[in-house]
Amino acid sequence: MILQAHNIAKAYGEFRALNxxxxxxxxxxxxxxxxxxxxxxxxxxxxxxxFLTPTAGRVYFKGQDITGLAPGRLARLGxxxxxxxxxxxxxxxxxxxxxxxxLSRLRRGGRLLASLARDREVTAQATEVAELFMLSEKLGxxxxxxxxxxxxxxxxxxAFALHPEVMLLDEPTSGVSTREKHTLMAILVAxxxxxxxxxxxxxxxxxDIVFGYSDRIIALHQGRILADATPQTLQENDDxxxxxxxxxxxxxxxxxxx
Amino acid sequence: MLTHAINILLSGIFHAAIxxxxxxxxxxxxxxxxxxxxxCGSFYALGAYTGVSAVNAFIRxxxxxxxxxxxxxxxxxCLALIGPLIEWLLRFVYERDEAxxxxxxxALVLMFEDIIRLIWGPSPLSTGSLYLIYGxxxxxxxxxxxxxxxxxxxxxxxxxxxxxxxxxxRFGRIIRATAENREMSAAMGVNLRAVxxxxxxxxxxxxxxxxxxxxxxxxTMSEMGIELIVEAFAVVVIGGLGSMRGALVGAxxxxxxxxxxxxxxxxxxxxxxxxxxxxxxxxxxxxxFGEPAV
Amino acid sequence: MKVWIPLGSVLLLVLALPxxxxxxxxxxxxxxxxxxxxxxxLNLLFGYTGLLSFGHALFLGLGAYTTAWLTxxxxxxxMEVMLLTAMVVxxxxxxxxxxxxxxxxxxxxxxxxxxxxxxxxxxxxxxYHLTGGDEGMRVLRPVLLGCDLSGMPKLSFLIGPxxxxxxxxxxxxxxxxxxxxxxxxxxxxxxxRENPVKAAALGVSVRRYRWYAFLISAAYAAVGGxxxxxxxxxxDPGLTYWTQSGHLVFMTLLGGFGYFLGPLLxxxxxxxxxxxxxxxxxxxxxxxxxxxxxxxxLAPEGxxxxxxxxxxxxxxxxxxx
Numbered sequence: 102m103i104l105q106a107h108n109i110a111k112a113y114g115e116f117r118a119l120n121x122x123x124x125x126x127x128x129x130x131x132x133x134x135x136x137x138x139x140x141x142x143x144x145x146x147x148x149x150x151x152f153l154t155p156t157a158g159r160v161y162f163k164g165q166d167i168t169g170l171a172p173g174r175l176a177r178l179g180x181x182x183x184x185x186x187x188x189x190x191x192x193x194x195x196x197x198x199x200x201x202x203x204l205s206r207l208r209r210g211g212r213l214l215a216s217l218a219r220d221r222e223v224t225a226q227a228t229e230v231a232e233l234f235m236l237s238e239k240l241g242x243x244x245x246x247x248x249x250x251x252x253x254x255x256x257x258x259x260a261f262a263l264h265p266e267v268m269l270l271d272e273p274t275s276g277v278s279t280r281e282k283h284t285l286m287a288i289l290v291a292x293x294x295x296x297x298x299x300x301x302x303x304x305x306x307x308x309d310i311v312f313g314y315s316d317r318i319i320a321l322h323q324g325r326i327l328a329d330a331t332p333q334t335l336q337e338n339d340d341x342x343x344x345x346x347x348x349x350x351x352x353x354x355x356x357x358x359x
Numbered sequence: 360m361l362t363h364a365i366n367i368l369l370s371g372i373f374h375a376a377i378x379x380x381x382x383x384x385x386x387x388x389x390x391x392x393x394x395x396x397x398x399c400g401s402f403y404a405l406g407a408y409t410g411v412s413a414v415n416a417f418i419r420x421x422x423x424x425x426x427x428x429x430x431x432x433x434x435x436x437c438l439a440l441i442g443p444l445i446e447w448l449l450r451f452v453y454e455r456d457e458a459x460x461x462x463x464x465x466a467l468v469l470m471f472e473d474i475i476r477l478i479w480g481p482s483p484l485s486t487g488s489l490y491l492i493y494g495x496x497x498x499x500x501x502x503x504x505x506x507x508x509x510x511x512x513x514x515x516x517x518x519x520x521x522x523x524x525x526x527x528x529r530f531g532r533i534i535r536a537t538a539e540n541r542e543m544s545a546a547m548g549v550n551l552r553a554v555x556x557x558x559x560x561x562x563x564x565x566x567x568x569x570x571x572x573x574x575x576x577x578x579t580m581s582e583m584g585i586e587l588i589v590e591a592f593a594v595v596v597i598g599g600l601g602s603m604r605g606a607l608v609g610a611x612x613x614x615x616x617x618x619x620x621x622x623x624x625x626x627x628x629x630x631x632x633x634x635x636x637x638x639x640x641x642x643x644x645x646x647x648f649g650e651p652a653v
Numbered sequence: 654m655k656v657w658i659p660l661g662s663v664l665l666l667v668l669a670l671p672x673x674x675x676x677x678x679x680x681x682x683x684x685x686x687x688x689x690x691x692x693x694x695l696n697l698l699f700g701y702t703g704l705l706s707f708g709h710a711l712f713l714g715l716g717a718y719t720t721a722w723l724t725x726x727x728x729x730x731x732m733e734v735m736l737l738t739a740m741v742v743x744x745x746x747x748x749x750x751x752x753x754x755x756x757x758x759x760x761x762x763x764x765x766x767x768x769x770x771x772x773x774x775x776x777x778x779x780x781y782h783l784t785g786g787d788e789g790m791r792v793l794r795p796v797l798l799g800c801d802l803s804g805m806p807k808l809s810f811l812i813g814p815x816x817x818x819x820x821x822x823x824x825x826x827x828x829x830x831x832x833x834x835x836x837x838x839x840x841x842x843x844x845x846r847e848n849p850v851k852a853a854a855l856g857v858s859v860r861r862y863r864w865y866a867f868l869i870s871a872a873y874a875a876v877g878g879x880x881x882x883x884x885x886x887x888x889d890p891g892l893t894y895w896t897q898s899g900h901l902v903f904m905t906l907l908g909g910f911g912y913f914l915g916p917l918l919x920x921x922x923x924x925x926x927x928x929x930x931x932x933x934x935x936x937x938x939x940x941x942x943x944x945x946x947x948x949x950x951l952a953p954e955g956x957x958x959x960x961x962x963x964x965x966x967x968x969x970x971x972x973x974x
Contacts, residue, residue, distance in 0.1 A: 150854070176856035184854075190847035193840075201844045204837045205856030212837045214829075220837070259855060395760060451950050457759045458705040462906060463949045465899045469942030477936055585896060589771055596764060629775030636768045641753055644761060 102161075103128050103300050104149070104180075104267050109158035111144050111324075118144040119155070120324040126267070128299040131290075133311040135304075136321035137344075142304040143185060145321065146271045149302070150182045151175045162267070176205065181265035183257045185272040185304070191245035195236055198244055198255055199227035202262035227262065233292040234258040250277045254285060264296050270303035274310055286310055312336075320344075362500040367618045373507045373576070375614025376514030380569030381587060382594040382606040383521060384562035390538040390601035391558045393457075394449060397464040397588055399566045401471035402438070404584030406570025408475055409434045411484045411579060413571075424492050428509070431575070435568035442560030449559070468585065476581065483578040490575035510572050517565075518607050525603060534558060538601060590617075593636045599649020608647055660914075667820060671812045678925075679812040680884070685924050686819040687881035688904065692916035693830045694873025695901055700910035701834055702866040703846030704755070707763045707898050708770025712743045712871040714777065714893035716878025721790035721888045732795040732818065736879050743875030744868050751867035755860050758849075767895050777890035789889030792882040811884065819880050826876060827917075833869065834913060842866055903945050909955025918956055 104126040111119040119141045126132055134142050147153040149160055151172040159168045162180060170178075190198050200217065203226045204210045217223065231237045234254050239247065244255060257273055273289065274282040293301060305311045311318060312332045320327040320341045328341045335341055385399045413434035414427050422430075445467065452463045493505035525531035537544040537554055545551050580586075594613050598605025613632065620628035639646060671679050695709050716739040723729040723738060754765045777784045784790065794803055794810065797818050802810055833839055841862055844852040849859045882888055891897070900923070908919025923941075930937035952959055 152850075171853065172850075173853045173856055173858050176854060182854055184851070188848060188851045188854075190844055190851060192847050193843060197840060197843075200837075201840060201852070201857070202855045204841065209837050210841045210857060210862070214832045215836050216832070217835055217837050217840055223837070256851075259851075263856060448946070455949075455953075458699075458763075459949050459953055461705070461707075461760070461763060462899075462902060463946060465903075466942045466945035466949065468896075468899075469938045469945065471942075473936040473939035473942070477939070589767075589895065592764065592767070596768075626779035628779070630772060630779060633768050633772035633775060637753075637765065637772065640757070640761065640765050640768065644757065 102126070103163055104302070105161040106145075106149060107159050107161070109145070109148055109155045109160070111141075111148060111153060112156045117324050119148065122158070122321070122324070122326055124319055124326065124329065126300045126302055130316045131301045131303075131314055132317045132319060133303050133305050133315040134319045134321060135306070135308075135311055136327075139323075140321040141324040142321055143271060144324075146182065146269055146302075146304055150180060150269055176263060176265070179266040180269065181260035181263045181267070182269040183253075183260050183271060183273055185275060187249070187252045187276070188256055189244045189247075189252050192243060194241055194243055195231060195247070195255060196224070196227055196240040198259050199230050199262050200224065202259045203227050203230075206263050230258055230262040230292075230296075233261070233295060234288055250281045250285070253277055254288070257285075257289065258292075261292055261296055261298070264298075266297075266299045268293065268298050268301045270301065270305075272304050272306065274305065274307055282307060282310060286314055290314065363622070365499055365501045366503075367622055368615065369501070369503050369507065369511075371615035371618030372511055372611070373614075374617060375610040376511045377569045377573045378590060378594055378614055379514050379518060379607055379610035380565045380572070381591045382598070382610055383518075383603060384565035384569075385591055385595055386598075386601055386603055386606045387534070387558055387565070388562040389595070391534055392449075392453070392555055394453075394460050394464065395600075396562070397461065398445070398467040398471060399562070399591060400584035400586070400588035401468050401475075402441075402563050402566030402584075403570035403587050404475055404579070405441075405471065406435050406438055406567030407574045407579045407583065408479045408484065408570075409438055409567070410571035410574045411486055412479070414486045414489065414575070418489075424489065427486070427489055427492070427575075431571045432568070435571035436564060438567035438571075439560050439564035442563035443556050445563065446556050446559040450555075468588070471584065472582070475584075479579070481581050483580050485578035486575045504576070506575060510576070513572065517568075518603075521603055530557070590632070593632050595646070596636050597639050597646055599646025602646070602648035605646055605648035668817075671816050676808060676812055679816060680808075681924060681928055683811060683816060683819055683884040684881065685921055686823045687877045687884060688901070688920040688924065689877070689917045690823055690826045690880060691874040691877030692901060692905055692920050693826055694870035694877070696905050696910055696916040697830065697833065697842070697873070698866050698870040699902070699905055700912075700915070701839065701846060702842040702863055704863060704866070705759070705763050705902065706754075706766040706870075707895060707902070708766030708768070708773075709870070709874055709901050710893045710895070710897035711766075711770040711773045712747065712874035713878040713881070713897070713901070714773065714888070714890070715739070715743050715746060715871075716875030716880075717792075717882045717885075717888040717892055718777070718784065718790065718878075719875065720795070720879050720882030721785075721792045724793035724795065725791045730793065730796040730801075731799070732797050732883075735795060735882075736822070736876055739875040739879040740872045743871040747868050747871030751864045751871070755863040755867060767898070770893060770895055770898050774890050774893045774895075777893060784890070787890065789887050792886055792888060795883050815883065822876065822880060826873065830873070831913065838862070838865070903941070905955075906945070906948055906953065907955055909957035911954055912957040915955050915957045922956065 102125050106124050109119050109122040136142050148155045151170050154169045203223050318335050319329045381403050388396050410431045413430040417430035452460045490506040495502050495504050594609035598609025620631050691713050698704050719739040720735045723735050750769050841857050845859050853859050904919040904923045905916045909915030
């Protein structure tokens with residue numbers, strides 16, 4: 102078990118965003134979290150990645166209790182995340198964005214008087230990640246000038262550049278055109294294999310993507326886990342399909358895409 | 360001993376009344392428009408200088424001296440006319456980075472400094488002992504000019520009026536709604552532009568009134584606006600950014616503290632105030648009544 | 654590199670100035686060297702890390718008072734000792750202040766730094782038996798690199814050896830700052846400025862690096878203040894008043910805080926313009942206020958922004974909460 106959450110609760114006054122969520126991710130798994138809006142998916146990601154402290158429950162990473170640790174700490178421990186809404190460094194170039202992450206991994210952020218431009222290792226590794234994510238042509242572009250899809254890609258790419266053991270993706274294909282969604286996912290999965298990521302947890306709305314790539318699907322509803330099963334098992338669960346998938350307007354019984 | 364304490368208290372409350380007026384203006388503008396208007400001190404100074412001119416003109420016109428207060432209030436209120444003008448300028452920085460907004464109001468501070476110097480010159484001006492025309496009151500061994508009591512009363516009345524306005528009138532509700540959620544208010548049909556102008560003008564008037572009212576008891580000084588801003592700043596930090604109640608309580612704290620410090624350890628006067636400001640910012644950044652801060 | 658031609662000619666002019674027979678403007682350059690050094694530090698904090706300090710004059714004053722204290726109270730005249738001491742004192746003072754302030758952003762950071770600046774001001778003003786109060790303290794002629802030049806007339810000293818010493822200090826300071834901003838450390842500061850949330854998610858210790866930037870900026874300001882001390886001869890609390898901090902920020906904006914050399918240009922223009930205005934027209938604040946207002950509205954990228962053709966870009970982001 103690489104990532105575990107035990108009985109996570111997050112309350113805002115009377116409102117319970119998460120109410121007793123327990124889940125486990127094993128090495129090698131690609132798990133999707135689905136649910137209608139307000140089910141608590143983003144809250145869950147935020148708790149797992151240290152952006153929110155749960156009101157109850159604990160989170161474990163590789164057996165270590167990481168509940169309440171700051172995101173920076175978690176990133177250094179091997180957990181990385183992408184964001185639902187475009188979260189980039191608007192004024193930095195693509196290369197620089199990736200360099201930030203590489204410096205973090207190589208623990209070279211503290212080098213005060215060394216020239217970054219002359220650090221070939223950092224630049225090489227940043228360029229490598231850019232290649233994985235088809236951003237090589239755009240290394241010199243300033244992030245705010247990138248098209249929306251590329252911004253998202255950059256967000257994910259920079260998280261990848263940390264060579265984390267676990268990647269948490271918050272709606273990686275939202276805001277991306279349908280045509281590009283599968284390209285993005287293909288890139289993601291290929292890159293994950295190449296960089297030795299051991300597990301991926303994603304929040305997704307697009308059921309094609311979810312059913313197409315996941316080893317396991319966790320359905321959240323009103324802060325609770327409704328179901329936690331393989332795609333096939335889930336398809337047979339009428340309640341879940343109606344409550345969660347049905348609300349997306351997708352008919353049940355669609356097949357697996359590649 | 361008691362008389363000494365009461366003297367300090369009265370002096371402190373008098374200063375607090377003026378501070379409250381300026382701080383209230385600052386809070387209103389911050390609450391609604393999210394701009395920390397450094398120029399509020401300049402409005403105060405402007406009110407003071409204009410007040411002196413107004414009173415002197417009043418006297419020269421041969422009008423009854425007892426009514427000089429009207430000239431002051433008139434000056435303070437009329438100066439509010441610069442409010443819409445300044446607000447129009449501020450419009451250009453509403454959507455900008457907070458740092459740039461702060462710098463813009465700082466630019467206004469610089470300009471007002473010299474505008475005042477240009478019109479009135481660098482020497483201190485005052486209305487002399489005119490304020491004693493209302494006589495003095497002696498009680499509990501303490502003598503205090505009636506004028507000071509009038510100002511304290513005025514401060515209180517205005518505080519109550521502001522409170523009532525915010526709580527009961529439609530305009531007050533609009534102010535509170537806009538302060539809480541700008542977008543939603545706009546979506547509900549509030550004319551933000553009009554609200555901004557009115558709020559800013561009101562805030563300006565409070566500042567100019569404060570300056571006008573204080574002047575009979577003191578004298579104008581160059582840089583009085585710049586010096587006041589740091590006290591007003593202490594008031595809103597202690598009371599909490601954006602809170603009217605905070606302006607009142609904060610003003611009392613700063614006013615009385617200042618009076619106490621001046622008479623006991625003058626060296627500590629300002630040092631103590633800033634230590635408290637820092638303490639508040641660290642322990643409870645939202646002040647006593649403000650919204651929770653980052 | 655294209656930039657070396659104009660830069661080189663400016664450098665030549667700067668080095669030649671004392672020989673050109675304009676002692677008044679040469680002395681003015683001494684103020685420029687001091688403020689330029691301080692501004693390099695301020696811009697590390699403001700332009701590169703995105704933190705707007707309204708209390709930077711505190712550290713400038715600290716540096717200036719260090720020179721006064723060392724020369725007139727302890728009789729230490731070595732300029733090198735003064736520079737070093739100013740840096741050490743600044744870092745020691747900045748450590749706790751910075752640790753506190755970097756927990757907050759934008760307006761609260763500005764307010765806290767303003768409060769600390771005024772705290773120092775009131776300390777300087779009120780504790781007159783220590784600091785000379787309103788009148789301040791004298792700064793005696795320093796000894797440069799071991800050479801005691803007290804025989805020289807004051808003017809010759811200032812526009813001669815001291816001038817070139819100050820140029821050297823500024824050059825060194827600029828070189829070090831360039832290395833800092835082009836290093837991994839510099840990139841992380843920019844990342845923090847652009848998006849602290851994302852930076853944290855990528856493993857950057859946001860608070861700690863802001864603190865480092867604060868310490869370095871304080872040291873630079875103190876060095877600037879130490880250079881200023883012997884120039885003005887008498888240091889007073891007015892150096893640390895909040896409006897002085899405002900002027901420092903103004904200078905940075907004027908030159909262009911998005912550019913490495915921006916603050917230097919801003920300091921140069923500010924100092925000479927202020928001098929020219931003060932002699933011609935007593936209401937220089939009015940002009941400067943109007944300038945600042947126009948800058949904020951129309952050219953927040955400053956003079957260097959105008960010169961490189963980016964007039965009126967509205968996407969200027971200074972600090973992200």
